[in-house]
Amino acid sequence: MKEKLMHKYALSSQGAKDMIKAFISVTISDLILMIPVSLLYFLVKDYMEGNLAGRGGFYIAGVIITLVLIAVSTYIQYNATFLSTYVESGVRRITLAEKLRKIPLSFFGKKDLSDLTSTIMADCAQMETASSHFIPELVGACISTAFVAIGLFFFDWRMAIAALWVLPISFIIVSCSGKVQRKLNEKQVALKMTCADGIQECLESVRDIRAYNTQEEYMKGLDEKIKAVEKHAVSTELGTAVFVGSAQMILKLGIATVALVGGALLASGKLDVITFFMFLMVVSRIYDPMQVSLQNLAAIIASDVQSARLDEILSHDVQEGSEKLDNKGYDIEFSNVGFSYDTGDEVLKDVSFVAKQGEVTALIGPSGGGKTTISRLAARFWDADKGKITVGGMDISMIDPETLMSLYSIVFQDVTLFNNTVIENIRIGKMDATDEEVIAAAKLAHCDEFAEKLSDGWNTMIGENGCELSGGERQRISIARAFLKDAPVILLDEATASLDVDNETMIQESLSQLIKNKTVMIIAHRMRTVADADKIVVLKNGKVAESGKPSELMAKSGIYAGMVNTQLTAANWSL
Numbered sequence: 001m002k003e004k005l006m007h008k009y010a011l012s013s014q015g016a017k018d019m020i021k022a023f024i025s026v027t028i029s030d031l032i033l034m035i036p037v038s039l040l041y042f043l044v045k046d047y048m049e050g051n052l053a054g055r056g057g058f059y060i061a062g063v064i065i066t067l068v069l070i071a072v073s074t075y076i077q078y079n080a081t082f083l084s085t086y087v088e089s090g091v092r093r094i095t096l097a098e099k100l101r102k103i104p105l106s107f108f109g110k111k112d113l114s115d116l117t118s119t120i121m122a123d124c125a126q127m128e129t130a131s132s133h134f135i136p137e138l139v140g141a142c143i144s145t146a147f148v149a150i151g152l153f154f155f156d157w158r159m160a161i162a163a164l165w166v167l168p169i170s171f172i173i174v175s176c177s178g179k180v181q182r183k184l185n186e187k188q189v190a191l192k193m194t195c196a197d198g199i200q201e202c203l204e205s206v207r208d209i210r211a212y213n214t215q216e217e218y219m220k221g222l223d224e225k226i227k228a229v230e231k232h233a234v235s236t237e238l239g240t241a242v243f244v245g246s247a248q249m250i251l252k253l254g255i256a257t258v259a260l261v262g263g264a265l266l267a268s269g270k271l272d273v274i275t276f277f278m279f280l281m282v283v284s285r286i287y288d289p290m291q292v293s294l295q296n297l298a299a300i301i302a303s304d305v306q307s308a309r310l311d312e313i314l315s316h317d318v319q320e321g322s323e324k325l326d327n328k329g330y331d332i333e334f335s336n337v338g339f340s341y342d343t344g345d346e347v348l349k350d351v352s353f354v355a356k357q358g359e360v361t362a363l364i365g366p367s368g369g370g371k372t373t374i375s376r377l378a379a380r381f382w383d384a385d386k387g388k389i390t391v392g393g394m395d396i397s398m399i400d401p402e403t404l405m406s407l408y409s410i411v412f413q414d415v416t417l418f419n420n421t422v423i424e425n426i427r428i429g430k431m432d433a434t435d436e437e438v439i440a441a442a443k444l445a446h447c448d449e450f451a452e453k454l455s456d457g458w459n460t461m462i463g464e465n466g467c468e469l470s471g472g473e474r475q476r477i478s479i480a481r482a483f484l485k486d487a488p489v490i491l492l493d494e495a496t497a498s499l500d501v502d503n504e505t506m507i508q509e510s511l512s513q514l515i516k517n518k519t520v521m522i523i524a525h526r527m528r529t530v531a532d533a534d535k536i537v538v539l540k541n542g543k544v545a546e547s548g549k550p551s552e553l554m555a556k557s558g559i560y561a562g563m564v565n566t567q568l569t570a571a572n573w574s575l
Contacts, residue, residue, distance in 0.1 A: 009135070010127060010310035012095060015088035018080065019131065025080040026140025029073040030289065031147060035066045037285055041278045048274065085132035093124055095314065102318035102401070105381040106341070114196035118189075119313065123306040130303045134296040141293040145286055152282065156271060159279045162261035166254040167290065170247035174294050177243035178301045184236040185305040191232050195225040240298050247294045251287055258283050319380065321399040327392030330357045330407065330488045330519040332378055338386035339370075339377060347373050349542045351387070357488075360520040361537060362530035364563065369539035371523045372413075375491045378521060380404050391489065391519075409482035413494035413523075415474045417466030422451045422477065423458040425466070429481030438484060444513070445480035446506050447473075483514055490515055492522040504529075527564045536560060 005016040039062050046052045096119070108116075145167070152160035202209070202222060209218050258279055265271035332355040339348040348370045355361035363371040376382050377389060380396050389396050396404055409429070417425050426438050426447070433441075439458065442448060450473050454460035466474040482490060492511075508529075524530050531550060538546035538559050546558050553560035 007311060007315075009131060009307055010092060010314055011088060011131075012091050015084075015091060015131075018084035018088060019136065022077075022080040022084065022136035023139045023143070025073070025077040026136045027143040027147075029070075029077045030140055030144035032066070032069045032073045034144075034148060034282075034285065035062075035069065037278075037281050039063065039066065040281060041274070044277060045274050081136045082132050085128055088131065089124060089128040092127070092310070093120060096120055096124070096310070099313055099316070099318070102320070103313070103316050104319050104383060105376070107316060112193075112197060114200050115193050118193065118196065119309050123309050126303055126306045127310065130300060130307075134299045134303070138293050138296040138300060141289050141296075145290065148282065148286060152279070155275055155278065156265075158265065159258065159262055159271065159275070162257045163254055163279060163283050165257070166251050170251045170290070170294055171297065173247040173250065174243050174297045174301075177240065177298065178304075180239055180243075181236075181298065181301050182304055184232075184239050185302050188229070188232050188236050189305055189309075191225070191229045195222075195229050198222045198225045236302075240302065244294055244298050248291050251291060251294070254287060255283055319383065319401045321397070321401070321403070323400045323403045325394065325399065325403065325407070327394035327407075329392040331355065331390075331392055332361075332489065332519055332521065333390045334374070334377075334387065335389070336387040337377065337384045337389060339373060339382065339384050347542050348377075348384075351539075351542070351544055353537050353544055353547055355519055355521050355535070357392075357519045358517050359534035360515060360522060360530075360532070361535045362533035363521060363523045363537050363539060364525070364527070364530060364560065365539035365545065370542045371539055372493060374539070375410075375493055375521060375523060379408050379410060379491060407487055408489045408491060409485045409487040410491045411475075411478050411482050411493065415466070415478040417462060417469075417474055417477060419461065419464045421456075421459045421461055422447070422454070425462065425477050426480045426484060429484035430486075433484055438480075441484035442477075442480045444483045445476045447476050447480050450476075479511075486514070487518075489519045490521070492520070492524075494523055494525065527560075527567050 001020065002013065002016040005011055005019055006013065009019070011019060039059060043052075043059055046055060100116075149160065149164050149167075152163060199222065202218060209215055262271060262276040262279060266273065266276050334351050334353050337348055337351045338346060340346045351370070351374065353361075363374055365371060373382075377384055378396075380389075380399070380401050383397055391404075391407060418428070423435065423438050423442075426442050427433055429441070430437070435458075439448075442451065442458075450469070451458050451460070460468075462468045466477070469477075482492075522530060522533065530536060533550060536546070536548065536550055536553055537544055538553070540559060546553055546556065546560055548556075550560070554564065
């Protein structure tokens with residue numbers, strides 16, 4: 001049962017145990033609430049039979065004990081349902097974050113930012129509400145009603161049937177709405193994601209929207225997305241209401257059948273007044289909670305979509321491996337590597353080459369040839385479909401990704417910065433570095449040229465993703481991180497693409513100090529950037545088209561030579 005709950009409602013092991021405790025506490029609490037009905041039944045019975053004299057103390061004590069039991073059970077129920085759920089909600093979000101750390105980056109290619117944000121925030125909030133309000137109350141009500149139902153059959157089986165026949169029919173009606181509700185909720189989630197994407201896109205591209213004077217047209221499209229969410233929300237509520245409303249109407253018939261059957265049995269002398277009175281009290285007690293339970297059942301069914309979205313992450317395969325490195329040196333070798341993204345088209349086909357320690361290996365070629373994919377595979381952001389990738393003879397697919405990353409310093413073409421100070425953004429490269437070490441690395445990347453001119457110097461906040469800085473300044477911070485980490489393997493993906501010629505020359509001089517005796521793989525489109533590389537690997541259509549020293553490739557007059565000549569021609573072009 002625990003395993004089913006964990007999978008069904010995206011719970012931790014402790015969360016599943018707490019939910020079972022919540023079921024028990026709600027059941028006990030509901031049964032305790034039936035005690036006043038029992039006391040009233042015996043009080044009326046004693047009164048009608050003339051046995052009330054001298055029993056006042058018993059009923060007063062019964063009322064006091066009942067109040068105490070209700071207070072205690074309510075306190076226990078509150079802790080078991082609400083407080084435990086809030087703790088589990090925090091655990092669920094942390095578990096999701098930890099899971100996302102280990103999931104292959106290929107997963108993120110299928111999801112956009114708003115989708116993942118919605119899963120971690122909105123879907124978790126929905127499951128929190130379901131776990132605290134809907135699920136325990138429904139299960140507790142069903143179990144307690146089952147106990148009461150068994151007891152009713154001991155009093156009179158005919159009246160018990162008259163009172164209970166509506167319950168299974170009502171629940172079947174709501175249960176049959178599952179398929180309809182899931183479809184409606186899936187579409188609602190999709191519309192919300194589309195709307196969220198539109199809002200996020202609008203905020204991120206507001207500069208371009210204004211520059212091309214397309215605000216009115218863009219807002220028109222965004223309004224349509226918002227109205228679509230609103231319209232479908234009404235349809236979703238109506239779809240749920242049709243089933244729940246019908247079931248609740250059926251449930252109300254139970255009171256009528258109890259009155260009719262009880263009246264007929266009473267008139268024929270087959271039922272005494274006290275028993276008839278007791279059944280009327282019981283049905284008035286159990287029908288109201290069961291109406292709420294029908295709503296809870298509908299809400300739980302509707303939550304299946306959110307639960308499935310959470311479980312998709314929590315059940316996803318993760319990249320694992322040994323936390324012990326056993327490499328001999330830092331040569332990176334690709335042996336007959338093949339790889340494809342989710343589209344199924346092969347990005348790399350039988351790629352083989354060696355990037356040796358102490359040398360600079362440059363990856364060049366036409367766009368879409370697989371250069372960036374190779375750098376991602378080398379760092380195990382993805383796992384190759386075929387072949388083998390090793391570092392110092394060590395198969396990287398057998399090494400824990402976070403352990404493997406201790407060997408790498410990476411400078412991406414698209415720099416990611418945080419809304420923090422300049423110095424703290426650089427410290428990402430080595431979190432335990434001193435301020436002196438950070439600034440020394442920053443100066444190697446020539447960050448001091450702009451950082452010391454800022455309002456608060458190195459402690460200046462640079463805004464979300466470094467929005468207060470230029471593209472070149474952001475790139476230099478990224479390069480400073482690599483200097484600070486000082487790892488034995490360096491991957492540079494268009495590291496100097498955002499720099500002007502003067503700054504590129506200075507950074508290249510600094511990089512020449514960083515890469516000594518290290519394994520360096522560099523991706524570049526500017527041929528002058530890789531002119532001094534020890535080895536060039538030319539990629540075209542996912543295959544190694546050429547490989548060798550720059551001078552050797554120039555002599556062959558192949559792809560590399562053609563790219564060099566084309567860029568020389570472009571450099572001499574003028575208006």
